[in-house]
Amino acid sequence: MNKALGADSDAKIRLAGPDDRVAIEALTEEAYRPYTEVFDAPPIPVTEDYRPHIAAGGVWLLESEGRLAGVIVLENEPDHLMIFSVAVSPHFQGRGFGIRLLRWAEERARAANLPEVRLYTNARMEKNIALYSAFGFTETGRRANPMRPGWTLVDMAKRLEG
Numbered sequence: 001m002n003k004a005l006g007a008d009s010d011a012k013i014r015l016a017g018p019d020d021r022v023a024i025e026a027l028t029e030e031a032y033r034p035y036t037e038v039f040d041a042p043p044i045p046v047t048e049d050y051r052p053h054i055a056a057g058g059v060w061l062l063e064s065e066g067r068l069a070g071v072i073v074l075e076n077e078p079d080h081l082m083i084f085s086v087a088v089s090p091h092f093q094g095r096g097f098g099i100r101l102l103r104w105a106e107e108r109a110r111a112a113n114l115p116e117v118r119l120y121t122n123a124r125m126e127k128n129i130a131l132y133s134a135f136g137f138t139e140t141g142r143r144a145n146p147m148r149p150g151w152t153l154v155d156m157a158k159r160l161e162g
Helices: 018-039 051-055 097-111 126-134
Strands: 012-015 059-064 067-076 081-088 116-122 138-144 152-159
Touching: 018 051, 018 059, 018 067, 018 081, 059 097, 067 097, 081 097, 097 116, 097 126, 116 126, 126 138, 126 152
Parallel strands: 081 116
Antiparallel strands: 012 059, 059 067, 067 081, 116 152, 138 152
16 A cells, blocks of 8 residues: 555554543644744634544544544534544645545545535635645635634535445
């Protein structure tokens, strides 16, 4: 298997527990740091309180080489699966782990009989928008970010087949 495609044989995804919170926050801060510097303020996932997400069973960790490599935060809605955040440690970027987490989210949505996966991102995160578009997400709208005046959110969705 090609490691560039996120196919590390030792990489595993597991449910996060309360003891993982500090590591989740550290990885998220590290992964979003380039945007924090550009925006002069941290993106919402950096300031999020992950305790309720963990308690609800919505935080999943991708581990590789015995280390935390990525985090995905999911919220089950009645008609879709919402990806609140997906972050990959800079040390593990370029290996396809972000795509692996997105594929895994699709699998979770299918298992829950949900026809769609949704997410939103900052309009200035053009690389993320391009990645999500290449993965099959389409832009469904733009709106003001209620938590960050002057910031614009891009809503995206991917319909699942089968």
